[in-house]
Amino acid sequence: MRVENIYFALTEAFNREAQTVALASGQAVVFYRIAIMSKDGDWVIRESPEACERVLRELERRGARYRIGAPLDVRWLAGGWSSHFEFFDASQRRVRCDFVSRPPRVPPASLVALFEGARDRALVAVDPESLILMKRTQRAKDYAVIGELATLLSPEREIELTTDPDRVLALAPAVGAASRRPAVQAAWSGAGRRVVVTRLAEEADDLQQQDAARLAMYEEAARSYIEACRAGALTDLPLRDAHARLCEAAERSLPTHVAQESRRADVE
Amino acid sequence: MQMLSEDDRNLKEMTTAELARAWDLWFDLAQATNDSDRPYTHGVFAAISAAGVEAGRVRSRSPDIAESKPSR
Known part of the structure; x- marks a missing residue:
């Protein structure tokens, strides 16, 4: 029996009829052969009712x-x-599936290009630069992965996104002159490695705090909805029934947009 | 400062089948920590604690397997 990565197989299944999803987060890191990781599957889903239906159908199956x-x-x-979502495979292994259509910090134009560029490929992953932006989370461990992902970029982009001080120092002489990134400016000006390390750490901490604040807003906005889901044990229901009941609960108590994110989307 | 060793970086030299087998083995072993995993690793519910979603714990099983607790 052919051994497969269940999340790669799911991606191909979701995309069988049309371009529907792209691998993101940890499984995209596996796709790019950066590391063996990620027990969960994360995808960016095309923002359409048809894409949602294709995913729901496969998950239900x-x-x-x-x-x-x-x-x-x-x-x-x-x-x-x-x-x-969650299910157990034939070997009783837990398979978790998470979806967003508007990943944080990724410009909408990048998502359009993602699906337009996918053409007929069934196994599709978010491009490395968008993946890096998604990984600027509140989790410290994501920043080491960013450093590895940045090596997939051109030098001009790597220096703007890497979390590796050695790479910043190595690239600065060639491509650091015009950068406004504090760590790069420090490297370019000859401020020394310690300053570069400090600027990178400050940047990472700022990004972590920003993401934590963003999630806190969603958590607050979802409070009543989560309680309704728990009270109704909605996630115990079969998928389609749960979907209908979750939509009803969301119509009552889950705002479609959270204020800060709405403003950010308008700006972009 | 590298996150990965040279052995780790060998992933790029693996065939597709080798990579799939390596990940599948890792996934198999990683099941051991399921009970202690955070409820969410990504998405906007990541800040919610395990207690906050306890009532929503999924009890689905593979359609081909009778209702039983996983062996892991």
Whole structure:
């Protein structure tokens, strides 16, 4: 029996009829052969009712259930909400599937290019630069991965995004002159390695704090909705029933957009 | 400062099948920590604690397997 990565197989299944999803986060790191990691599958889903239906259909076929999260519906996906599912494979291994259509910090134009560029490929992953932006999370461990992903970029882009001080120092003489990034400016000006390290650490901490604040807003906005999901044990229901009930609960108590994210989307 | 050793970096030299087998083995072993995993690693619910979603714990199983607790 052919051994496969279940999340790669799911990606191909979701994309069988049309371009529907792109691998993101940890499984994209595996796709780019950076590391063996990620027990969960994360995808950027095309923001359309048809894409949602294709994903729901495949998940239903595999016996998946919802985990508490937004319904897989463009009304909430468009507001940056995430949808979460889980099932167990034939070997009783836990398979978790998470979806967003508007990953944080990624310009909408990049998402358009992602799906337009995918053409007929079934196994598609978010491009490295968008992946790096997604990984600027509140989790410290994501920043080491960013450093590895940045090596996939051109020198001009790597120096703007890497978290590796040695790479900043190595690239600065050739491509650091015009950068406004504090760590690069420090390297370019000859301020020394310690200053470069400090500027990178400050940048990472700022990004972590920003993401934590963003998530706190969503958590607050979802409070009533989560309680309704728990009270109704909605995630115990079969997928389609759960989807309908989650939509009803979300219509009552989950705002489609969170204020800060709406403003950010308008700016972009 | 490298996150990965040279052995780790050998992933690029693996065939597609080798990579799949390596990841599948890792996934198999990683099941051991399921009970202690955070409820969410990504998405906007990542800040919610395990207690906050306890009532929503999924009890789905593979359609081909009878209702039973996983051996892991």
